[in-house]
Amino acid sequence: MQALLQLPKIQELARCSGPCITIFLPPFRPGEQAPGAASTMLRNFVQEAASRLETLPREPLDKHGVEDLLEALRGLEGSPAIEEGCHWSRAFFRAAGVLEQALLREPAAPQCVVGDRFDLLPILGELELPEHFYVLRISRKNAQLFRAGYSLEPVPLPGEIPANVSDFLELNIPDHDRENRSSVAPGARRVRFGTGTERETQQAHVADYYRALDRVLREFPDTSRTPLVLAGVEEDTSLYRGVNANPNLQGAIRDNGSAQAMLEQAYTVLRTALNERGMRSLAEAQERLAPARFTTQLDTIVGLAGEGRVARVFVRSGAVNEEEKLNRAAVETIRHGGEALAIPADGMRAAIAAALRY
Numbered sequence: 001m002q003a004l005l006q007l008p009k010i011q012e013l014a015r016c017s018g019p020c021i022t023i024f025l026p027p028f029r030p031g032e033q034a035p036g037a038a039s040t041m042l043r044n045f046v047q048e049a050a051s052r053l054e055t056l057p058r059e060p061l062d063k064h065g066v067e068d069l070l071e072a073l074r075g076l077e078g079s080p081a082i083e084e085g086c087h088w089s090r091a092f093f094r095a096a097g098v099l100e101q102a103l104l105r106e107p108a109a110p111q112c113v114v115g116d117r118f119d120l121l122p123i124l125g126e127l128e129l130p131e132h133f134y135v136l137r138i139s140r141k142n143a144q145l146f147r148a149g150y151s152l153e154p155v156p157l158p159g160e161i162p163a164n165v166s167d168f169l170e171l172n173i174p175d176h177d178r179e180n181r182s183s184v185a186p187g188a189r190r191v192r193f194g195t196g197t198e199r200e201t202q203q204a205h206v207a208d209y210y211r212a213l214d215r216v217l218r219e220f221p222d223t224s225r226t227p228l229v230l231a232g233v234e235e236d237t238s239l240y241r242g243v244n245a246n247p248n249l250q251g252a253i254r255d256n257g258s259a260q261a262m263l264e265q266a267y268t269v270l271r272t273a274l275n276e277r278g279m280r281s282l283a284e285a286q287e288r289l290a291p292a293r294f295t296t297q298l299d300t301i302v303g304l305a306g307e308g309r310v311a312r313v314f315v316r317s318g319a320v321n322e323e324e325k326l327n328r329a330a331v332e333t334i335r336h337g338g339e340a341l342a343i344p345a346d347g348m349r350a351a352i353a354a355a356l357r358y
Helices: 007-014 037-054 063-074 121-128 165-171 198-219 221-225 234-243 259-288 298-306 323-335
Strands: 020-025 089-095 098-104 111-115 133-138 143-148 152-155 180-183 190-193 228-231 249-253 310-316 339-343 352-356
Touching: 007 098, 007 121, 007 323, 020 037, 020 063, 037 063, 037 111, 063 089, 121 259, 121 323, 121 339, 133 198, 133 234, 133 259, 152 259, 165 198, 198 221, 198 234, 228 234, 228 259, 234 249, 249 259, 259 310, 259 339, 259 352, 298 310, 298 323, 298 352, 310 323, 323 339, 323 352
Parallel strands: 133 228, 228 249, 310 339
Antiparallel strands: 020 089, 020 111, 089 098, 133 143, 143 152, 180 190, 310 352
16 A cells, blocks of 8 residues: 655646545554454445446446446455554545555545545645654653654664763763862762752753754754654653754654554644644735735635636635535645645634635
């Protein structure tokens, strides 16, 4: 199964003409669902698609063309990829000459949609997520870096920075820890004197280590351009954020030991940041664009999107009224190189809004 729906692929799907079949399957985890549940749901959706295709005009596909659409989907029903457990929702896109499958990092409700274009509304949030990002797990003793996508993949820390705080301190003794020492008598225990408690000294050591981590992550090409999420206890993540200068740091999650739980929490952090970005973009469009270049009229937006005049369309998440028109506006915007953003339900009043190119 294709692992990632990138924008070029979505633009290809947006250019497809109907009939188009879009199927979404929910996550299936072994032990939580009956064996064969995923295949059964897919089989039911294929049957549903067959019934809906019968109500559509035969043009441009004849009976054999319609059967060909369905046969390709039926061939997936019992495949190992469908039967095995999956933490992610799955999407299937089928049209003449097109069969695409993808795992979705955005939750999608199970459904089957048949129409003259693919149903892209449920995956608008998917388009905004980065291809990959990083999770930095930190503690008072060490740090570990993960490359995040559909799993957490451990990767070496960039540069030559050690993974352990103690090793870092051996290589790089901070100036504030260069202590004066004095012997009270030959052979006697050396006495440390200076300012600061042991806890304060340890805090300073860890802060130095976090500052060094932040620096190397900002200096290396991939980690300097990619979103970063912290994982750890609040005391450590707060300390790291206090010395952080990385503009790509998105937030922090608790390290609960479960890789999948950490990954899901990290995606929640990214979605929150992207939602805030989308709402800022919507607010700026409303404030800065002339009335002639901003509209919330659905029928107007659908027509302008088809003409390639929509630069950015904002669709309220969960909007159900006129869903086919909302999808048409989003698909046509994407097809013409525009951007389609999903906005949280509490982030906009209208079901849709559009910023126009001209």
